[in-house]
Amino acid sequence: MKTADPELMRAINRFNVLDTIRRHGPISRVEISERSELSTTTVSAITGALLDDGLILTRHEGDLRNAAARGRPRVMLELNPDAARVVGAKIAAHSMVFVVTNFCGEVLSQLILPIRVNRQSIAVIADLIEDGVRRCVVDAGLSLGDVDSICIGLPGVVEHRTGIVRSSPIFRETDVDFASEMTSRLNVPTILESDAHAIALAHHWFGKARDLDDMVLVSLEQTLGLGVLHHGQLFRGAGGLSHNLGDLVLGIGPKDIVRLSALAGESAILGDRPDGGGRLAEAMRLGRGMALAQTLIAAEDNTLIAAATSAGEAVGLAVANIVTLFGPPRVIIVGSSLSLGAVFLDSLREAYRRAIPSSIQTVAELVFDESADETWAQGAAVVALCELYESPWGTTGPAPAL
Incomplete structure (x- = not known):
């Protein structure tokens, strides 16, 4: 009988714990176990690692100074909004929209560029996206070195895992390895996603499907x-x-x-x-x-x-x-x-x-x-955050995807 890939199971469990904390925090470990249907032992191990990595914070429910209160205050867990910064972008035929968000998906800055994009050369489109990302990051009071991941949402058929755009009305060419192009330009891990997937996640996190x-x-x-x-x-x-x-x-x-x-x-x-x-x-x-x-x-x-x-x-x-x-x-x-x-x-x-x-x-x-254009870009940022939620972290940030 085949057994589940342990690395995959760890990634899934880690995502479930972080997503549960995001949606319902501040939340106790017992409540996380109930909502995620993971054992309390698994939840304790995962949350311990998340605390060590600085991805979540503790909050004590109750007043430690109140001697008359019975029992110890409950330890509640919540996301650390400063744990990571990501950029999300929506690239349409006639505009580009960029947002920078924190680890909770909250928008720190946004930029809308009404530029006719479609059918330009790959180099020109890449130039425009690079400029937009850099401007939006500066507007958030950050530098690219502070950004952990970038996600670009495009119309058309996109291979998320490989970063290849099979076809898009934005590009003249087909089968464009655009993720590699933008990663090399920005020196920040850059992933691609279809704009439909991005807006679907935006509605799941913040909109009509919360x-x-x-x-x-x-x-x-x-x-x-x-x-x-x-x-x-x-x-x-x-x-x-x-x-x-x-x-x-x-x-x-x-x-x-x-x-x-x-x-x-x-x-x-x-x-x-x-x-x-x-x-x-x-x-x-x-x-x-x-x-x-x-x-x-x-x-x-x-x-x-x-x-x-x-x-x-x-x-x-x-x-x-x-x-x-x-x-x-x-x-x-x-x-x-x-x-x-x-x-x-x-x-x-x-x-x-x-x-x-x-x-x-x-x-x-x-x-x-x-949905507003900014919501589509925020959805692209959510795609990047979901990848970070699944990734193992070290002292220098998220490890490269396996």
Whole structure:
């Protein structure tokens, strides 16, 4: 019989203890054991090591000076916010957003750069990200030497484990080893993640899924992304692969298969206009396409209304398929497509209602949230923190990943 990898089990147990302290601290060791379902012996060993490494702090509940009080005060544990600093970044087609956070994920500084990024050379994009990281770190009153890890969130298909971007609308090239590029430039361990995974973790830590360990997030941006959380952990494919929801096949047409992106992607909604869409095309080029589309829909632009309705139907079917597969208690839908308004949302809800099997129609709650760009960047920082929570630490900080 195979036994579990002891290093993996230690990493999982360590993460569970730290995450329990983060979510419920100040908290006692007994309560950590109850919530994490780990033995008190295991919890005591892990928390002892965490205290030695300076990652958690003790707080005494009660007044030691009160001689009349019976018994010893309870020792409560909480995260040490100063134990680490990380940088999170969201890189979109028309902007970059950076945040610096402490060990608890609290934002210390943020920076928004409205820069057209997509289709620049790799070197130019790397230059822009490097400048943004350095500026945001300085704004936090720190230097890069004070930063333990950096996570860059990108749209597209990302291999988290290898740091390779298989494909992204941001890059001209495919299979870009971007993590190595940025690590060598910044001399700080840099990891990559899909922006959909980043925003899913942001909602799990701070947003609409704080009360859940299982949920699904669907992002409707320039690309269509998917984040699946199970037992508080992101589900990733081989090599830590992210999911490009836009590649989901919805049917077979007369000439080719029909993918979700062909019906619900930003270019599908905004790009197919008989008049060439000069005004809308310019707004899309500047990253303001959805905002203008909302105005045009309100003015009863029938072409856009039809496109938004069709997109809503397609997303509703996709969400119904996802709920059928995973049965999550909540599906959080985020992204710029929500700005299309009632035409899109009503169509999505109706398609979902018709497609979901009757046996599970009450299982999942649909939640819509127009998450701020800073929240996406904070989610990337959370990805970096999760890696630190699992890593063994020494006197000089986190050890390199195995």
